[in-house]
Amino acid sequence: MPQADYVLKDGRTVAFSRPGRENAAEMLAFLSAVGKESDFLLNDGTIMFTLGQEEDFLEASAKDALGGIFVGRVGGELICSFGLTTSPRERARHNVTIGLTVLKSYWGLGIGSAIFSYALDFARETGILKNMWLGVRADNERAIALYEKFGFREIGRHKNALYVKGVYYDEILMDLEL
Template sequence: MRKNLLKQVVTKSSKELTLRCSKPSDAKELIEYLNIIGGESDNMTFGKDEFRLSVDQEETYLKALDEDNTSIMIVVTESNKIIAQGSIVSDKRKRFCHNSVLGISVRKEFWSDGIGSIIMDELINFAKQCEVTKIVTLSINTENKNAIKLYKKFGFDEVGIHKNKFFIDGKFYDEIIMDLHLI
């Protein structure tokens, strides 16, 4: 995948969206987006308004991703507003550099419209083109059944469980660890 990715995509409900690589100037809007989605469900590792990076910190992070040939963040926009994002971030340590961590999120109003699959396609294609990446890992709340189904569709296998990883509204939830082996 080219780091200058820009393309139009069409969802199951025929919405026309733009998929592109993130850029440092997205920092403020990404923070706002993440703080909104944190409150839309219990699927994230943070709640509403708990994503606490400053705009400068997020800009620095996005710039580092942009300069890294083994990591990428993509955003999906509707009318220039971010409605979904996904990333693959590779470990920089020599002994672990063949490992990458994948994460995606979609605004609730766009769930079940194929956007997760569109993002997964792009991210996995990117990982396959990286000669270094051999294993893509993700983690997920066991209650997020639709996402688990999506990840399995793309070839991810369950490799472990973190017991009681999430504590939401007075209740513990387990976390599933899933891997996709590209070797």
């Protein structure tokens, strides 16, 4: 497993781990909070799962050798999460997509960068994953700067892919060869 602790710009440390079913309530509360804070996520803060569904999902995710859900904690508080998703099909199993979110009060401290350091090490260590892909709202400049810093490049756009508060936005598709 990659290094799990990263020192932030303010001297604090973020520690990454894999949540299990015991973290389900905390995870749902976190997802509700970040969804309400940012218009850049598909998640708008509406909880889509019951506690039991989330427990089962996290338990299965923790066993996924090629990805799953990860969380980051500062001083024990859950302040970010990211997901690595692969296809169950052999023919596309080497492609992983990433999605991430950081609690707004922690933006700009280097947590997004720590997530990519960890996620890229994790993906490369599998020895199976070859490509990492993501999608980002075209006006999400902070996120795009982060992705470009780690080598992701735009490969195309979905026109009007996202509909947020009455406005359609393009989604930029970005790829990185691992």
